[in-house]
Amino acid sequence: MANLSNFKRVRSLIKERTSSKKLLTGLAFSFALLIIISSLTNFHFTNVIKLKFLDYSSYILKSFYMPLNTFKNSGDNINNIFYVYRNNKNLIIENENLKSQLIEQKFIRKENIELRNLLNVKKENSYSFVTAKILSQSNFSFSHSMILSVGLDNNISINSPVIYKNQLVGYISDVGNKSSRVRLITDINSKIPVLVLDKNIKFIMSGDNNNYLKFLNFGNINLLENGDEVYTSGDGGMYPKGLMVGKVIKKSKNQLVIEPSLTIGKLDYLQIIDWTALSRGIDIKVDNTN
DSSP: OHHHHHHHHHHHHHHHHHHHHHHHHHHHHHHHHHHHHHHHHOHHHHHHHHHHHHHHHHHHHHHHHHHHHHHHHHHHHHHHHHHHHHHHHHHHHHHHHHHHHHHHHHHHHHHHHHHHHHHTOOOOOOOOEEEEEEEEEEEETTEEEEEESOOGGGTOOTTOEEEETTEEEEEEEEEOSSOEEEEETTSTTOEEEEEEGGGTEEEEEEEOSSSSEEEEEOSSGGGOOTTOEEEEOOGGGSSOTTOEEEEEEEEETTEEEEEESOOGGGOSEEEEEOOOTGGGTOOSOOTTOO
């Protein structure tokens, strides 16, 4: 019964609006006819009527479209409310997951410290660095490099790793007294031992003089996925372990590359790590070290 009464109410509303439209149409037609007749008899009077018609019609149109705009805006606002509600719900779930992971990491860290103490494992040396301003950058087809504002006067040495907020940029390839050159990781002569942490897969990456790094040895490529994070493995002693290099990008079915984590062109300053053998606690002669 309630549905039937609602239907009758809607039908009567439609009839009222239809009759209102017919009335407005009739009035508009009559007014237009009046203007045509008056324009043939009195030009000045016609202009006055036209101006008045424009003034009043603007108010009529505004009053007609205002409810429509109100309904449209209300619909948009409702959609926005639902969108915010869904996003908020997803953020709450994500926040709870992050809290669980944080608690788990705290326990793992505590357990790791206890095991290291039990095994009497020597703590790894923390490295120091010098901050330098970028003076220039070259991205030629045969070389990707930068010039920095520090050199031998600042105790900068050849092969020192260059980073930005724990993300690998390259290494020092040439040193002057007051400046030095960085060979970027995208340079074709850069070779980087890397590691996909959560899968414990190791690779050698190389620059290719473009915006991506390529694999020199593939290993088990089937285990890699889009978005896998790649870090320096520390193998060979060229770079510290755990520096962010980039993410795996699947360009095609059989082509994987690494997209660097940094956009070098947007940077103004970099850090040069003191990576000499002595700074790492090595006091004997070792190949390929300083």
